Structures are given as structure tokens and as C-alpha cells.
Amino acid sequence: MVDLRVNIGIELQNPLILSSGILGSSVGMLKRLAGTGAGALITKSITENPRVGHENPTVIEVAPGIILNAMGLPNPGVDLFLNELEEEDELKIPIIPSVAGYNEDEFGRVAARFEDAGYEMVELNISCPHSTEFSTGKVIAQDTGRTSQVISAVREITSLKLIVKLSPNVTDIVEFAEVALDAGADALSLINTLEALEVDPFFEVPVLGNIFGGQSGESVRCIAQRKIADIALAMHSDRIRNVPLIGIGGVRTPEDVFRFILLGVDAVGIGSSILYEDLAIFENILDGLERMMVDKGYESLDVFRGKAILRIAEMMV
Numbered sequence: 001m002v003d004l005r006v007n008i009g010i011e012l013q014n015p016l017i018l019s020s021g022i023l024g025s026s027v028g029m030l031k032r033l034a035g036t037g038a039g040a041l042i043t044k045s046i047t048e049n050p051r052v053g054h055e056n057p058t059v060i061e062v063a064p065g066i067i068l069n070a071m072g073l074p075n076p077g078v079d080l081f082l083n084e085l086e087e088e089d090e091l092k093i094p095i096i097p098s099v100a101g102y103n104e105d106e107f108g109r110v111a112a113r114f115e116d117a118g119y120e121m122v123e124l125n126i127s128c129p130h131s132t133e134f135s136t137g138k139v140i141a142q143d144t145g146r147t148s149q150v151i152s153a154v155r156e157i158t159s160l161k162l163i164v165k166l167s168p169n170v171t172d173i174v175e176f177a178e179v180a181l182d183a184g185a186d187a188l189s190l191i192n193t194l195e196a197l198e199v200d201p202f203f204e205v206p207v208l209g210n211i212f213g214g215q216s217g218e219s220v221r222c223i224a225q226r227k228i229a230d231i232a233l234a235m236h237s238d239r240i241r242n243v244p245l246i247g248i249g250g251v252r253t254p255e256d257v258f259r260f261i262l263l264g265v266d267a268v269g270i271g272s273s274i275l276y277e278d279l280a281i282f283e284n285i286l287d288g289l290e291r292m293m294v295d296k297g298y299e300s301l302d303v304f305r306g307k308a309i310l311r312i313a314e315m316m317v
């Protein structure tokens with residue numbers, strides 16, 4: 001038996017987390033996901049008022065491993081979402097609400113509603129690349145000032161543990177991690193999707209209703225790994241404070257989870273790959289991960305977490 005438990009500020013039975021993004025805005029879906037073997041579920045991002053999201057199409061696989069989405073944060077709004085959740089029996093798995101908003105006040109109000117409802121931890125989604133119509137302007141996670149304002153505002157009015165979801169669409173992700181940690185983040189999740197565009201050569205138009213979207217799927221895994229390594233190396237060299245990391249980006253197999261843990265993450269988000277493997281992906285990955293650990297004689301994730309980062313740090317001297 002291997003010990004798969006992890007602590008990201010709350011204890012999880014295993015490191016696999018449904019990442020916020022494509023699934024998880026309906027309570028019915030969360031209920032289905034709760035029995036799949038995941039260690040925790042991060043909900044679809046919830047705003048103060050209901051949002052219908054962008055025009056269809058909103059999610060398209062444009063080539064194997066290349067998924068584009070521009071959903072536009074569709075959700076029922078915090079009141080309805082909480083009402084529906086309250087009607088459910090306990091889901092028996094940690095639920096981490098993802099919070100989004102137009103500005104720091106909305107982030108603060110929505111986060112406070114979740115705290116009042118008894119939640120311990122939320123993720124602040126400041127990095128959706130298509131949160132505005134036609135992806136105009138910078139998103140919060142591309143602006144250090146606004147990143148700090150949003151996190152500080154939530155920090156000031158709640159005692160929630162805060163995961164901050166970082167954007168890969170910046171020059172120096174470590175700079176943004178530092179700002180997030182200074183403003184009070186307790187954990188970091190990365191990466192959100194990469195700014196992207198696809199054009200249909202036959203109809204000669206963009207394929208997404210919102211024109212621009214965000215890329216996920218296996219095609220982004222190595223990019224995610226580079227960004228995770230940048231953050232983990234900055235922690236290793238004490239440039240930034242050490243906090244739990246949730247690695248997200250194209251993870252589909254037990255080997256991918258192993259890679260992310262070698263790069264220092266505490267937990268691993270699974271999102272787009274559910275489109276390929278269905279909900280069995282959580283159990284399948286856990287079985288494979290356990291087998292790999294038994295083969296290598298590793299009794300817990302702590303034994304190999306960050307090993308590749310130590311090696312990279314040595315090689316870079």
C-alpha cells in the first residue's frame with residue numbers, strides 16, 4: 001500500500017483534483033464527479049450574478065491534444081449555486097469553489113458568501129484568458145497591480161485559504177507568483193489556458209463563437225511543466241515563499257502525474273483529459289500511479305516530490 005495523501009492547506013486522500021474550467025458548474029455534475037476517485041473538486045468559476053457565457057461553439061478539439069475553449073465563465077451565480085449545493089446530501093469529498101468577478105469587490109463578495117456557507121478554501125480565478133467579450137484587454141492575472149488588489153481584497157474580508165490561479169500568458173510567471181504571495185495567497189495553481197485562435201479554412205471564419213479562446217489538452221503539458229519548474233525553482237532558491245502548488249495542464253496519464261510531482265507540485269489538476277477518458281480517468285490514473293510507486297519502492301509522494309527540481313537546480317550551477 002502506498003500513501004497518496006497530500007496537504008494543499010486542506011488534507012486530500014490523493015493528489016488528483018478536478019480543475020476548474022470546463023466541468024463543474026452544475027451541482028448534478030459535481031455529484032457525479034464526487035464518486036470518481038478524485039481527491040477534491042474545484043468548481044466551475046462562480047460569479048456574483050448568473051452569466052450565460054459566450055456564444056457557441058465554446059469548446060472544440062481542433063486537433064488531437066489541442067482543445068480550445070471560450071466558455072466565458074457561464075454559471076448560475078453564487079446564490080443559486082449555493083442553494084443547489086445545500087439541497088444535496090454531503091458530497092463526501094472536499095469541494096473548493098472557484099471564484100471569479102469583474103473586480104476586487106465582486107471577488108470579495110462572492111468569496112465571503114462561500115465562507116459564510118462553511119467553505120474553508122477557494123480558488124481565485126483571475127486568469128481566464130477570455131473573461132471579456134472577444135478577449136479584449138488584459139485579464140487580472142496579467143496586471144500585477146490588479147492581481148494584488150483582488151487577492152488583498154479577499155484576504156481582508158475573509159479568513160479563507162486562498163489558491164490563486166496563475167496565467168501562463170505573461171513574460172515572467174514568477175513575478176506574478178511573488179505578487180500573489182505578498183498579497184496573501186496560500187497556494188498557487190497553474191497554468192490556466194494559453195491564449196489561442198483557430199480558423200476554419202473551409203468556412204474561412206474563426207471556430208469559436210468568441211473568436212479567441214484558451215488552449216488546453218496534452219499539447220500544453222510541456223509548457224505547463226516549464227512554468228511549474230520556474231515557480232518551483234524560485235521557491236527552491238528562496239526567491240519566493242514555499243506554498244502548496246497545484247499543477248494543471250494536459251495531464252492524462254499516471255506518468256504525467258509522476259512528472260508533475262517530480263517538478264514539485266503537491267496536487268495535480270485534471271480538466272480537458274476528461275473529454276478523452278471520461279470520468280474513469282481519476283481511478284485509472286490512481287491505479288497507474290500506485291503501480292509506478294510500488295515498482296520504484298516509493299511509499300509516499302513526499303519521497304519523490306521535487307526530485308527533478310533538485311536535479312535541475314544542481315545542473316544549473
Ligand code: SIN
Pocket residue numbers: 020021022045069070071072073074125127128129130192193214
Ligand atoms: C471559461 O469559462 O471560459 C473557462 C474558464 C477559464 O479559462 O478560466
